[in-house]
Amino acid sequence: MYGIEAINANNGWAISIVGVSIVFSGLVTLSLVISRLYKVLALWENPSLIKEFFSAKKPEDDFEEVSIDIPAEMKVEDIKDLAGFKEVAKQFALLVRTMEDHFSLSRLLHLAKTSDLKDPHENLNNLLATRIIISDGAGLFTWDKERFDKAVS
Structure with a gap:
């Protein structure tokens, strides 16, 4: 028996695949070591x-603590619009309801x-200034429902 028949009969394909895999992995390892x-x-x-x-x-240790400057307290009547x-x-109250107590x-x-929402940065700043959104001192904020009710009514 000679040729392809002999290769099939004696697991020649499996042996050749294993041999190619060993040579290829050796070359990859060698290239990584050299690089x-x-x-x-x-x-x-x-x-x-x-x-x-x-x-x-x-x-x-590379992170720096970031502090947020909360604007001075102002009354709701002082807001332009x-x-x-x-x-x-x-609308912000509806968004806060979808979040946890501290957000x-x-x-x-x-x-x-x-x-x-229209002008989210400015309106968020107004909510902070009117103390409807209050810092909890741990980097999160809470919604003051009483102040909100007074401001909206």
């Missing part, structure tokens, strides 16, 4: 880089933009 060899040589020449790598700051503000405040301003602003 990263410069880093190993840099550590060989300057071992202090290892100490610098392990003594570097953790990623969570009072009727428009009352309508927008009602983030960025999430509320995102919902306001996707709901296509």
Whole structure:
């Protein structure tokens, strides 16, 4: 028996696939080692880089605390477009009902933009200034229902 018949009879196809896979994985491994060899040589020449790598700051240390400047308290009557503000405040109240008791301003602003509310930044600033939206001191905000009811009525 010779040729393709002999290959089929003695698992020649499986053996050739295994051989090609071994050669291919070896070449891939060799190329990865060669491509990263410069880093190993840099550590060989300057071992202090290892100490610098392990003594570097953790990623969570890189974040800075951001504070939000809440505008000075103002009365609802001081708002230029009072009727428009009352309508927008009602729309914001509907959005806040879909959220938890303590919510983030960025999430509320995102919902306001996707709901296509008029001037969401300015109106959110007015809600903060009139203290309808109050900071809880932990980075989240709450909705003051009593103040809202007084402002809208």
